[in-house]
Amino acid sequence: MTLVDYRKRLIFIWCVGFGIPFVLLFTQFFGGKYGFEKGLEALGWLTSLTLSTILLMFGVMVSNPVAPEDPDDPRPDAELTEEEKKKRRDKAAKSAHEKSVFQLAAGVSILYLLIINAVFFLEPLTSDRPQEMMRYYKVFLAACDSLLSLLLGYFFGKK
């Protein structure tokens, strides 16, 4: 997979993770769950934690497109020069490294977005008010946040 594929997959994860609670929030807004002020608070909480990251991803995709990589050389190793072999080995190592970083980034993103979704979907099962849960879970989200910046920066900061 190329860097563009990784970026697209991460954007997809974030759009799904943001879209589900966003649609739910809308339903709740018109269902009268929050009222006006608390509805805005909940919307602010959700967007501040997700929308800035999603918009940054879209922005980088648009403004900083990645040049297409050279296609793989179909020749077997025996026909390659030493330099070409080294290039192929480096490319394979780089690809494996990118894959492992992607898995980590996707895993932390999913965990982060699951926590955000849990605030909305688990709240009816508790005796807490939504705002209390949002404050409580923000601590865990803040812990994930810096790690996420580092991992997402790897894919979206590259030229």
Next chain:
Amino acid sequence: MKILWLSLAAICLALLAGCAEQAANSSSNTNAKPVNRNGNSSVPTPVQTPTTGSSGNVQANKSGNQPTNTAQPTPSATATPVAERKKEEGLFSFPPPKTMSVTEISAAELAAVTGQTTLAQVSEKLAGGLERAGYGKNDYSYFWNERDEFAVVTAMERVNPDGSAFQTNRWVEDDSLPSAGSGQYLSYLVSGKKVYYRVFAFIITARSERTRRSFQRGSVPEFNTALNWENKGDEDLGGGGGEVTPVESVVWSEKHRCFALVYLFVNHTSLDAPKSVDALGKGEIRLTGDLNKDADAQIKSVREKLGG
């Protein structure tokens, strides 16, 4: 990119809808009644006329605090300062706090109330009716004002919109919201958690100024104040202790009447704390759409048992 634009459009829609609701709320606030320095409505409070031979209203409480001499009736005394002081102490005050749900219980319904019946006996009949309706000895308490007026106030309980009491988790200890049980999840998820609370206050009074309309004036009680009434009141009329106090020995007269006041509160995800249903703003009134606020409907189960 389409997703991005759709999201932005949705946010704008939500803000517009919210602004419309906010505007509706602010217009309803401008129609609110003016209030005076004490926070009461500027509607005049009925003047408390002193009774002859009154011994002053002494109110003990269940927590064992010293009785508080709350008033020495004088010809010029009004009810307001006493009521305000009682409110500050968290006691059930006279005149009682405002409620729009009021009904009168006739002497016939109170069963065998005659010219020889003392207020102590009337209080026992009321207590008997309450106990038959499912209120234990610790689920109601007494407050009295003068020798011609007392109140039996029940503990705060959770109720269904039709006025029937909860079978489980009936009694309220704090303002926490319920967690979803089976079949409630979707409703709680979309519409939020909502619970109604109720406190009954049965007022026995001989005062001519106590009318249905008089209970609909003044300020509504705070949730926590009403929650604590049951603890602040006394277990027996007159404070117990073996001695017959003036309020107990008064004989029921034709002037005496019994009013049932129903204090209803609502707690919802959109509220910071439970609120009296009589204090909800225009934007919040939707929260009581399914609630039967009629005092007769709320009191039905108790009322049938008062004459038992």
